[in-house]
Amino acid sequence: MRQKPWVGLLMSSGPMIVMIVFIGLPIVLAVAYSLGDVLGLNRAIAAVAQHQVIVKHGLTLKVYRDLWANAGIRADIGATLWVTVVAVAVVLVIAYAVSLYLRFNHNRLAKVLSAIYLIPLFIPVVIASYALVTFWNAGGFVDALMAHLGSQGFPGLSYTLTGVVIAQVWVNLPFAILMLSSGLTAVPDSLIEASRDVGSTFLRSIVRIVLPLNILPTVIVLTFTGIGILGSFTIPYLMGPTAPQMLGVATTTYYQAFNEPQQAQALAVLTFVLAAGIGVIYVWANVQANRREGIS
Amino acid sequence: MMRRKAMVWGAGILIAGGALGVGPILPVMAASQPVTTITLYDSGDVNIENMWQNYMIPLFEKEHPTIKVHLIYSTSGASNTDIYDRIAAAEAAHKNSGIDIIGSSIAPEAAEAHLLEPVSPKVIPNVTKVSPSFLKAVNDEAVPYRGSSVVLAYNSEFVKSPPKTLMGLLHWIKTHPGKFTYNTPSSGGSGAGFVQEVVNYYVPKKDEPIFETEYKPALESTWKKGLSVLKSLTPYIYRDGFYPNGNVAVLQLLANSSIWMAPVWSDMSTSYKKEHLLPPSIKLTQLTPPMNGGPAYVGIVKNSPHLKQDNIFVNWLLTPAAQTIVVNEVDGYPGVEYKYAPPKAKQVFGSIAGDSSPYWDAQFSTDLNAKWQATVAG
Numbered sequence: 001m002r003q004k005p006w007v008g009l010l011m012s013s014g015p016m017i018v019m020i021v022f023i024g025l026p027i028v029l030a031v032a033y034s035l036g037d038v039l040g041l042n043r044a045i046a047a048v049a050q051h052q053v054i055v056k057h058g059l060t061l062k063v064y065r066d067l068w069a070n071a072g073i074r075a076d077i078g079a080t081l082w083v084t085v086v087a088v089a090v091v092l093v094i095a096y097a098v099s100l101y102l103r104f105n106h107n108r109l110a111k112v113l114s115a116i117y118l119i120p121l122f123i124p125v126v127i128a129s130y131a132l133v134t135f136w137n138a139g140g141f142v143d144a145l146m147a148h149l150g151s152q153g154f155p156g157l158s159y160t161l162t163g164v165v166i167a168q169v170w171v172n173l174p175f176a177i178l179m180l181s182s183g184l185t186a187v188p189d190s191l192i193e194a195s196r197d198v199g200s201t202f203l204r205s206i207v208r209i210v211l212p213l214n215i216l217p218t219v220i221v222l223t224f225t226g227i228g229i230l231g232s233f234t235i236p237y238l239m240g241p242t243a244p245q246m247l248g249v250a251t252t253t254y255y256q257a258f259n260e261p262q263q264a265q266a267l268a269v270l271t272f273v274l275a276a277g278i279g280v281i282y283v284w285a286n287v288q289a290n291r292r293e294g295i296s
Numbered sequence: 297m298m299r300r301k302a303m304v305w306g307a308g309i310l311i312a313g314g315a316l317g318v319g320p321i322l323p324v325m326a327a328s329q330p331v332t333t334i335t336l337y338d339s340g341d342v343n344i345e346n347m348w349q350n351y352m353i354p355l356f357e358k359e360h361p362t363i364k365v366h367l368i369y370s371t372s373g374a375s376n377t378d379i380y381d382r383i384a385a386a387e388a389a390h391k392n393s394g395i396d397i398i399g400s401s402i403a404p405e406a407a408e409a410h411l412l413e414p415v416s417p418k419v420i421p422n423v424t425k426v427s428p429s430f431l432k433a434v435n436d437e438a439v440p441y442r443g444s445s446v447v448l449a450y451n452s453e454f455v456k457s458p459p460k461t462l463m464g465l466l467h468w469i470k471t472h473p474g475k476f477t478y479n480t481p482s483s484g485g486s487g488a489g490f491v492q493e494v495v496n497y498y499v500p501k502k503d504e505p506i507f508e509t510e511y512k513p514a515l516e517s518t519w520k521k522g523l524s525v526l527k528s529l530t531p532y533i534y535r536d537g538f539y540p541n542g543n544v545a546v547l548q549l550l551a552n553s554s555i556w557m558a559p560v561w562s563d564m565s566t567s568y569k570k571e572h573l574l575p576p577s578i579k580l581t582q583l584t585p586p587m588n589g590g591p592a593y594v595g596i597v598k599n600s601p602h603l604k605q606d607n608i609f610v611n612w613l614l615t616p617a618a619q620t621i622v623v624n625e626v627d628g629y630p631g632v633e634y635k636y637a638p639p640k641a642k643q644v645f646g647s648i649a650g651d652s653s654p655y656w657d658a659q660f661s662t663d664l665n666a667k668w669q670a671t672v673a674g
Contacts, residue, residue, distance in 0.1 A: 044385035050659055051513075072670045138535065139554065159538050242480055242539045243673035256377050257482025258666040259659070 027272075034266035035059035050259045063266045075244035077270070079161055083236070083246060084229045087168040091225055092218070094169065095176035100206065102177075103184040114181075121174040129238040132167045133158045159241050167235045172228065176221045183217030184210065219285035226278045231271055247271045332605045333364040336594075338399035339373040341484075341543060343567055343626050351621045356612055363605045368395070372483065372542060376402050387411050387598055396600040397609065403593040405658040407437035412595035415439050419607045422614035425632040430591050433509070433654070438595030441613040442622040443629035444563040445582075445589020445652035446489030451556045453577040458557070461584050462497055466525070468557065469532050475556040477534035477546065480673065482665040484543035489587045490559035491668055492656060495522030497585070511659040519667060526672045539673065550578055559587060566627035582652075589652030591631060 029041055036055035038046035046052060053062045067073045098117060102110050120128065135141045138156030146154045157163040187210050195205040211218075233248035240246060245253065247267055255264035338344065345367075353365045370376065379395065380402045386393035398406060406412050414436050417424050423431070423439060430440040448465065450458045454475075459465040469476045479487035496504060498521035506515060530537040534555050540546055543564060549555045551574050560580070568574040594613065596606040612618055614632055622628040623641045630637035656664070 044388065045381055047388065048381055048384050050662060070670060072673075139552070156535070159535065237541065242537070243669065253482055253669065254666075256374065257662065258669075259377065259662040260666070261377070 030265040031269055032059075033262055034063050034269050036062065045261050048259070049261045052260075052262050063262055064270075067263060067266055067270075072243060073250070073267075076247060076250045079244035080230065080247045080271075081274075083161055083164050083168065084226055087165045087172070087229050088222060088226050090165065090169050091172050091176050092221065095173060095180050095221065098173075098177050099180040099184050100210075102181050103187075117177050118174050120170055125171055125234045126238070128171060129167055129235050132163070132170065133239055136163055136166065158239060161241065161244075163239045164236050164246070167239045168229050168232065171235065172225045176225060179217045179221050180214065183214040187213045216285060216289045219282060223278050223282035223285075227275045230275055230278070330362050331364055332362060332602055333366050334396040334600075334602050334605050334609060335366045335368060335394060336397045336399065336609075337368045337370075337379050337395050338594075339370040339376055340400065341564060342371065343564055345369045345371070347621065347626045351625050352613070352618060355617060355621070356609065359612070359617075360608060363608065365609065370400075373400060376400055380405065383411055383597055384409070390599065392599045392601055393597060395597055396602055396606050397594055397596055399592060399594045401658060403438050403595045404434050404655075406597070407434035407593070407595055408657075410435065410437065411598055412437040413598055413600070413603065413606075415596075415610070420611045420614075422611050422632070425614055425636040426591075427633055434593060434595070438593035439610050439614065439631070440591030440593050441610075441618070441631035442563075442626070443589065443591040443631060444561050445629070446486050446493075446559050446587040447562045447565070447580045447582050447589075448587070449550055449558055449560040449565050449574075449578055449580055451550065451553060451575075451577050452579050453575075454553075454556045458579070458581050459583070460581075462493060465557075465583060466494075466529070469529055472556065473532045474534050474536075476529075476532070476558060477539060477549065477555055478559050479542055479546050480539045481661075481668050483541040484546075486543045486546060486559045486561050486564075487539065488661065488665070489589070491526065491664060491672075492661075493559075493583070493585070493587045493653070494526055495519045495664065496653070498522040498525070507656045507660050508654045509657060511657055513663065516660075516663060516667070519664065523667060523671045526668070530672065547574060550574060562589065562629070563627045570627070586652045588655050590655050592628075 033042045033045070036053050036059055038052065038054050046054070053060060053066070098113065102114055133140075136156060137143070137158035138154065140156065140158070143154045143156060146152075157166060191209055191213075192205050195209050196202070200208065231248050232246065233252060236246035237249050237252075240249065247270065251264050251267040251271070254260045254267060336348070338348065348367050348369065353367060357364060368375075368379075370379070379398070383393045383395060383398070383402075383406060398412075403412070415423050415431070415438065416436070420439065426440050448458065459468045478490045481488035481491045496507070499507070499518045503515055503518060506512060533539070534549065540549065543561055546555075546558045547560060547565065547568055550558055550560070551568075562580065565574060565578070565580060569576070569578060594610060596603065596610060600606055616636075616638065619630045619632055619636075620638045623630055623638050630641050634641065655661075
């Protein structure tokens with residue numbers, strides 16, 4: 001078949017142009033603005049913003065330095081990382097437990113479970129967050145349940161970072177289980193049976209055979225969930241405490257309530273850098289997987 | 297090969313569809329029909345959205361069949377910054393932003409920056425019915441059409457003698473731990489009103505008017521005392537210092553008796569009482585010095601292509617018909633002076649009407665939001 005390079009170019013140019021105009025250019029502008037450049041397309045936003053750092057020539061890191069000097073922002077960054085790490089870890093543990101159960105059991109419970117775990121996928125995050133706030137709040141369902149069991153004074157987990165973690169886990173579980181169980185299904189029974197034949201325990205065959213073959217889905221869950229939680233807004237806005245805030249909420253607050261778009265964009269750039277850090281893990285895992293399969 | 301061909305065609309159809317789809321919409325709107333559509337932007341809670349959509353606009357359109365009003369409404373002011381940027385950018389380019397009339401907190405801000413058309417009795421005759429001081433505050437570029445103020449709500453079932461002064465309130469908060477809160481100042485005006493009240497109390501009297509009319513960031517050092525007083529309240533606030541997001545969240549806490557006292561908007565809380573969303577035991581009172589309040593403005597954006605219709609609409613908002621909607625449906629203070637207002641207005645609001653401190657300048661307010669988040673919430 002004769003190659004026509006222009007066909008491919010034409011086909012990819014549409015999405016490419018969209019990417020450049022609506023994603024690439026705004027990123028470049030935002031980064032430039034956060035570094036003190038208020039000319040060109042940044043002029044309109046700079047005309048109404050408060051507390052800007054403006055440089056006539058060159059660029060400056062002053063916006064970032066000032067943000068870092070703010071103890072509240074440092075607490076926000078800490079809270080964001082804590083929620084992300086803890087929530088991802090909990091998601092991974094629960095998702096693996098459920099997926100392994102579904103992989104090796106075909107009883108009625110497994111059938112019910114495989115239908116139930118998908119439910120959060122079909123409930124909008126806003127609705128779910130409100131429900132979880134009421135459910136976990138003082139005076140809510142959990143509180144009432146504990147009072148019935150004789151334990152008074154449940155403080156309520158709504159409006160705490162723990163509450164944010166609970167909500168994040170709830171929302172992110174379906175995707176994680178979906179991903180992991182499809183990965184586990186791809187592990188051939190014959191391999192597991194072979195390892196059991198030579199006398200390895202069930203746990204040992206899981207750790208030595210199943211998990212290593214399921215690395216790529218695990219990394220996908222890890223990175224996609226991580227990036228999603230890192231940049232989340234709705235859950236921490238509704239479920240989280242007044243302070244510290246997660247970066248998504250802090251960014252919006254700086255932009256809307258403080259009228260400081262430059263600082264908001266600097267926070268957005270920071271979130272982007274953190275997400276890119278997670279992205280690197282994903283790319284690395286893909287490269288490894290491809291290399292193993294002989295595609296390079 | 298087949299698949300690739302199909303994909304090329306698919307992409308082509310998509311691109312062509314996109315190009316065609318956008319095109320024809322614009323000329324249709326500009327077609328020479330007798331009906332003119334004007335675009336109104338406003339923000340706030342759902343009570344105001346309801347006022348526009350179910351009362352004001354239908355009645356206006358019925359009385360003026362050649363004018364249609366297109367409402368763009370942003371709950372809790374989430375789009376205020378975007379819309380303001382858009383208007384400012386359009387004005388800088390001497391173009392129209394697509395928005396003819398703006399309400400919300402950006403209206404006075406835009407008036408201050410001379411982004412709005414001057415209002416004079418010549419084009420808006422009813423403007424003579426509003427208090428001249430309200431017009432002066434916005435360079436005669438916007439019209440006050442309704443008002444409200446932040447008042448203190450308390451549950452009379454638990455609170456027999458509510459505090460009358462700010463000092464009395466602060467003392468009450470400390471002697472009743474967990475029974476008071478206010479929403480974060482950045483998420484709603486009632487919380488902002490309380491924060492401003494406390495901060496203002498410790499500001500030198502000579503500086504007070506500056507916060508209302510000018511913007512001098514150096515003066516913000518005088519906020520320190522007030523902010524530290526607010527910080528000292530944290531352990532006595534509901535759930536050891538939880539500040540909910542939004543005016544409504546506070547009303548809900550009042551309704552289920554989680555808290556017994558809170559700053560609330562006069563109009564929202566009156567409506568809530570009427571609709572039984574707040575129990576009858578919730579009463580309203582005002583402090584000395586009073587918490588802030590004042591008019592809500594609408595203004596006509598410069599370069600609007602429909603000036604004639606805009607003027608008709610803004611003028612209509614000050615007619616008895618529209619002012620009755622303000623008083624009856626959203627329990628707002630009338631925008632016109634009381635002698636022109638529906639007689640019911642005075643008796644509904646009784647002791648809380650007309651007694652309020654002026655709002656601060658928008659830029660000072662946003663700075664106060666930021667300082668509160670950094671010192672009180674953190």
